[in-house]
Amino acid sequence: MSGLCKFRKTFAVIIIVCVSVLMFLYSAGTRIDEFGASLVDLYEPLNDTDIHTPCTIHPLDPWDVSLKPYIAEPSPIVCSDRFDLFYVQKDGRLALNKSVAKLHNIDIKKWRCFYQLIERLLGDVHLKFAEKVEFSSPVSIDSHLFRVTCQFNSLFIPSTVYDMAHFNPFYSNRSNERGNIHNETASTPSVIILGLDSMSRSHAIRNLPKSMKFLRDELQAYDFIGYRKVGLNTFPNLMPLLTGKSHGEFPEFSSNAAYADDMPLLWSEEYAKHMATFFAEDRSDITTFNLGKRGFFQVPTNFYIRPYLLAMQEFDPVFMSKLERPDSYCYGRRGFFDLMLEYLKGFLGHYTNKQTLAFFWENSLGHDKFNDLKLGDDLLLEFLQWMKSERNMDNTLLMVLSDHGFRIGGASLTHIGRAENSNPFLMVHVPRNLKEDKTIDQILTHNTKQLLTPYDIYQTVHDLLTPYDIYQTVHDFLSNKSSEERYVKTHLVRRSIFRPIPSTRTCADAGLDATHCTCTDRVPVSIDSKVVRLLAIRLVKELNKILEQDSNCAAVTLHNITEASVHYTLKNDLNVPEGLQNTFKLTKFRDNVRSAHDLDRTSGRYSVLFYTQPGSAYYEGLIDFTQFGSGDKMAVIGEPARLNKYGNQSHCVANSELRTFCFCVDLLKNGAI
Known part of the structure; x- marks a missing residue:
């Protein structure tokens, strides 16, 4: 009898242990978020295969040992001058930079200088240069784009000592009357999207430490570790961001059969009609809308940098002597990234206190060489500092992001490098009134650890700029437990970062196809x-x-x-x-x-x-x-x-x-x- 009792006790212990293990495994498989009143528990998970498997987000190690052979200090850029011989004053007049002239021992009285207005013709390829006009600075130039040429007055044949393309940030050939543009307010905020090509989150941690620290500490930006690419290269990742649609929905444009003018881009939406708009992308040879494509027939935005880039290619730059032709990094003595940021500063300065929508895309730093992104840290930090001091960031949504990680050769061939390729950088500063709302702040913090894609960036901008009460919408969403948005779907659902994103979100719900889904372990x-x-x-x-x-x-x-x-x-x-x-x-x-x-x-x-x-x-x-x-x-x-x-x-x-x-x-x- 005693033996039977011992057996029963032993059997009972085994049963209890087994049940405990099963309960542990079950609970381990169910993610519970400490988020307010357990909002995410309301989501219904789907558990099918691959793209229907809930995605678990883990931050990557930026200093993985396999990357050590590829991490090095980049060679400095040779074109490090920060200022040019001529500049445009706030009153719109072209003036001589006397400090630069003194530095180079230039006696401007011995020079004859001319300007030529530059006009963009229809299409994204050709320019028209007007007749030369001799001038003495300062002089008003009524054009967004112009060329300045100077000759040295010698007794013999005059020699060209200066020849550069310039832009006037205080004049736009397509400028809306300022009265037609809304003032920047809490209800009509500005949106600035600052993109750098081929920058994973880990790559930014390694190469932009100063800028990331400023974003985090000074601008209280949110760091979204679950941001994922949806396509191979830039174009399929930017189309969802700019249109909310897959690049495959624009076959005529992709096949070079149509211009991009009719695409539903952010700056073409109804809400942008009363906003000052900006689009700038460097590297005219590989730009998103022009590499193997037609680009734009009409000028797409108030400020559009491509004609300036084309003008650079029309003639050799000269400053005292003939300089190298423009390349991926330099125009004359100036760096491309520096010029790009100056162009954006000019736009934002011209439309001070006005509602703006800017999309900025930088290719030159990160696209070709693994470590060169580091060369942009000081310049980006300086721009962010300028933004904080010169702009009203209380009414601005600022997104600093990328399309994918470094993807060609070198570190991208390692296991961790390929994982980084799928995890582009995304940090977001939100307007003050949203940041100070405790519920929205909780939601944003929760969302930093969830699966996010470019489709969601589009939806976020769309929701922010579409006139409605964002607070009421969020609180209505939270109180409506039967809302369809709570459920993970078997198809794409664009989700704003201002609403809770399900912890059980799948690749299918986020718009990721099987090729780019990274939610299951290999x-x-x-x-x-x-x-x-x-x-x-x-x-x-x-x-x-x-x-x-x-x-x-x-x-x-x-x-x-x-x-x-x-x-x-x-x-x-x-x-x-x-x-x-x-x-x-x-x-x-x-x-x-x-x-x-x-x-x-x-x-x-x-x-x-x-x-x-x-x-x-x-x-x-x-x-x-x-x-x-x-x-x-x-x-x-x-x-x-x-x-x-x-x-x-x-x-x-x-x-x-x-x-x-x-x-x-x-x-x-x-x-x-």
């Missing part, structure tokens, strides 16, 4: 696996299908595989033969337990990194593999992503989408492989 797989090699061969076959579009492109072959990983398919999603289904009954608990009896060890979504020849192109491909079921067991997801630079390999094709993949046949004839 398991490393041997590159010697037969399955992996078959998948790599299939990916190369997919590449050749793309290359068949142009006979100028060579077919490619698999060279080698460098890395492979897999998101294993959940048991309830397998097409398991009926006779084997009973084997799987006990292999799954909350989608995270795999048993020793698991018969399927290969089905899942694989990421394969591989090289092809000719050209030594390096790709990452995503492909599904199903062990069971009939028909094709492999399905390529999206297109393989090029990871290293292709330089001049694709010079023979005009299609911007083919450039990433193409190795031109003529290079084979010349012996280049």
Whole structure:
């Protein structure tokens, strides 16, 4: 009898332990947020596969040991002058900078100087230079853009000693009458979006420490660690931000068949009709709306920098002597980033106390070299300090963000580098009246740790600028427990950062397709696996299908595989033969337990990194593999992503989408492989 009692007690203890473990596992799988009255508990999770799996957000380590070989001090930019020989005063007159003249021992009386007005013609390509007009400074110039040329009066042939393009920030050829523009107030705030290309959150931590500290400590900006890219490069990430739609919804523009004028961009919305608008992007050769595309037929905004960039390319800059042609970093003695910020300052200064909408995009610093972003920290900090002292930040929404991380070569080929590529930087300063609302502040703090995409940036700006009571809307949302917005959907839902974002949000809800969804962990797989090699061969076959579009492109072959990983398919999603289904009954608990009896060890979504020849192109491909079921067991997801630079390999094709993949046949004839 005593033996039976001991057995019962032991059995009871085992049952209690098992139940406790099950309860622990269950609670561990359910995220509970300490947020007010547990607002996020009202969200209904979805638990399907990959893009329907709730996303867990973890900050990346900016100093991961694998990045150490790539982190170095950048070489200084040679064009470090902060001021030019001529500048435009606040009264709109062009004047001589006497300090610069003295520094270079210039006697302006011995010079003859001329200006030429520059006019942008229809379309985004051509300019018209007016006749030269001789002047003595200061002089009023009624044009947003002009050229200044000076000659030295010698006894022999006059020599050109100065020749530069300039902009007048106090004059806009498309300027709205100031009376038509709303004043900047709490109910009509300004929005300034400051974007830097190829900057992950970790990359900003490493390279912009001063600017990040100022944003955090002085501007009380929110740091959104869950911000994710939705596309490969700049264009597919900026279109959702600027239009709220996927770039795929604009096929005519993407294929160079139409201009961008009719696209529903932020500055084209109804609320922007009474705002002063601004769009500036440097690097005229790779700009978002012009690389392989037509750009704009009409000038899109009140201030538009592209004509200024085109003017730079029309003639060689001169200051005392002939200078280098404009490149990614310099125009004459001035740095591009410095000039861009000066252009933005001019716009904001011209429309002081007026409601503004500005979109600023900087390519030159971060696009080509991994460490050069650091060269912009002091300039960005100075601009932010200027904003705080010269602008009424109480009525301004300021977003500092990026499109994706560094993605071509070097550090981007490491595991952590690829993870950074998907996690662009986003910090947001909100108007004071919103910051001081405790509920909205709680919501914003909660949202910094949730999944966020460019679609949500669009919705945030739209909600802020659309006339309605944002406070009442938020409180109505919180009190309405049956609101549809509380639920995670199986399709895209644009969500403002001023409303709680579900902790159970999925890639599908955030607008992320399977190619760019990073919500599930990958398991490393041997590159010697037969399955992996078959998948790599299939990916190369997919590449050749793309290359068949142009006979100028060579077919490619698999060279080698460098890395492979897999998101294993959940048991309830397998097409398991009926006779084997009973084997799987006990292999799954909350989608995270795999048993020793698991018969399927290969089905899942694989990421394969591989090289092809000719050209030594390096790709990452995503492909599904199903062990069971009939028909094709492999399905390529999206297109393989090029990871290293292709330089001049694709010079023979005009299609911007083919450039990433193409190795031109003529290079084979010349012996280049």
